[in-house]
Amino acid sequence: MENINLLERFDAYVAANKKIEPKDWMPDAYRKTLIRQISQHAHSEIVGMLPEGNWITRAPSLKRKAILLAKVQDEAGHGLYLYSAAETLGIDRDELIQQLHDGRAKYSSIFNYPTLTWADMGAIGWLVDGAAIMNQVPLCKCSYGPYARAMVRVCKEESFHQRQGYEIMMTLANGTPEQKQMAQDSLNRWWWPALMMFGPADDNSPNSERSMRWKIKLFSNDELRQRMVDMTVPQAEMLGLTIPDPDLKYKEETGHYDFGEIQWEEFYNVIKGNGPCNKQRIATRKKAYDDGAWVREAANAHAEKKAKRKTKAA
Amino acid sequence: MSSKKDWPLWEVFIRSRQGMSHKHAGSLHAADAEMAITNARDVYTRRQEGASIWVVPSDQITASTPEDKEMMFDPANDKIYRHPTFYNLPDELEHM
Ligand SMILES: [Fe+2]
Ligand SMILES: [Fe+2]
Numbered sequence: 001m002e003n004i005n006l007l008e009r010f011d012a013y014v015a016a017n018k019k020i021e022p023k024d025w026m027p028d029a030y031r032k033t034l035i036r037q038i039s040q041h042a043h044s045e046i047v048g049m050l051p052e053g054n055w056i057t058r059a060p061s062l063k064r065k066a067i068l069l070a071k072v073q074d075e076a077g078h079g080l081y082l083y084s085a086a087e088t089l090g091i092d093r094d095e096l097i098q099q100l101h102d103g104r105a106k107y108s109s110i111f112n113y114p115t116l117t118w119a120d121m122g123a124i125g126w127l128v129d130g131a132a133i134m135n136q137v138p139l140c141k142c143s144y145g146p147y148a149r150a151m152v153r154v155c156k157e158e159s160f161h162q163r164q165g166y167e168i169m170m171t172l173a174n175g176t177p178e179q180k181q182m183a184q185d186s187l188n189r190w191w192w193p194a195l196m197m198f199g200p201a202d203d204n205s206p207n208s209e210r211s212m213r214w215k216i217k218l219f220s221n222d223e224l225r226q227r228m229v230d231m232t233v234p235q236a237e238m239l240g241l242t243i244p245d246p247d248l249k250y251k252e253e254t255g256h257y258d259f260g261e262i263q264w265e266e267f268y269n270v271i272k273g274n275g276p277c278n279k280q281r282i283a284t285r286k287k288a289y290d291d292g293a294w295v296r297e298a299a300n301a302h303a304e305k306k307a308k309r310k311t312k313a314a
Numbered sequence: 315m316s317s318k319k320d321w322p323l324w325e326v327f328i329r330s331r332q333g334m335s336h337k338h339a340g341s342l343h344a345a346d347a348e349m350a351i352t353n354a355r356d357v358y359t360r361r362q363e364g365a366s367i368w369v370v371p372s373d374q375i376t377a378s379t380p381e382d383k384e385m386m387f388d389p390a391n392d393k394i395y396r397h398p399t400f401y402n403l404p405d406e407l408e409h410m
Contacts, residue, residue, distance in 0.1 A: 094320040303346035
């Protein structure tokens, strides 16, 4: 009886675009769904550092190296903002990390693709960060306060990520024929996985409706994907590169681009753990975590010793 | 060695520049206050967002409860005479 009342109030509250804060009453399913969504998002930021980290030591100039370092450091920050937001829902950071490491938690399938050439640093910034921005800007207005606030910080920082990526692509596209080919090859490899980042097609996305009612998802997967295509095609044209889709065509009547069928089999296969780099990514994460165990313990011991000394002195 | 695996949680407050008050920025884990300040610098002020940082152990914060929201804040609802617009004064009156 009590709960029905609370639930009605919650629904009305969210429908009126008001924010839910950590200590407010919320339905269990809302809490659980948010923990899953925010932690998945956090894991994506953290695992997302790996494909780019791969190129920090091999960046073509000191300037590019400094930029890439700053970008990867930002992604670490994004992961931390998001873990903090998830923790306000009553789950421990440690538990979230365990979930990632033992495969219970997912992260964006895009980071299971390898970064084969320097041009991939361009394509990732341009397309992958571009898709992330498309996904994240609406979430700045989502119903859960700490998540919305984290998204505001993240979005402020993402813009530089996309611009530096596009600039890399521009430099390569205006370079030697080999460099331009390298950029084209990178676009060919990242285009479809980037479109898959928006998730399954709407008729295959069973929980979407509920999440949209809860305002933790503001636009449908297909809506955002269409926006991404519409926005990116002119950008590719400006680079003089070709989007690897023979069915891509501007439709005067709708004002949108029609595009080809996405290979969903590949998408589900990567999600299931069979992408080119799934095993490597998690192994790298685990190793970093395990190798850092002694640092965490030593810092704890140091803090305890200092605290004891302080009480003795007092 | 500590029994606690995870470092404790700290709330971070940042003064964006001299003359402004500290504002809640988020939270983070750190073994002690000193490390919390250093981590807060890296996590929350990579673009000159800060001139000063406070860190407070999260479990040291006492908060009002959401259930008391009405009791706490509704009494101010019907006291509109606390606002300057409550008073009807002639338009010709200046500097007030
Ligand atoms: Fe990010
Ligand atoms: Fe990014």
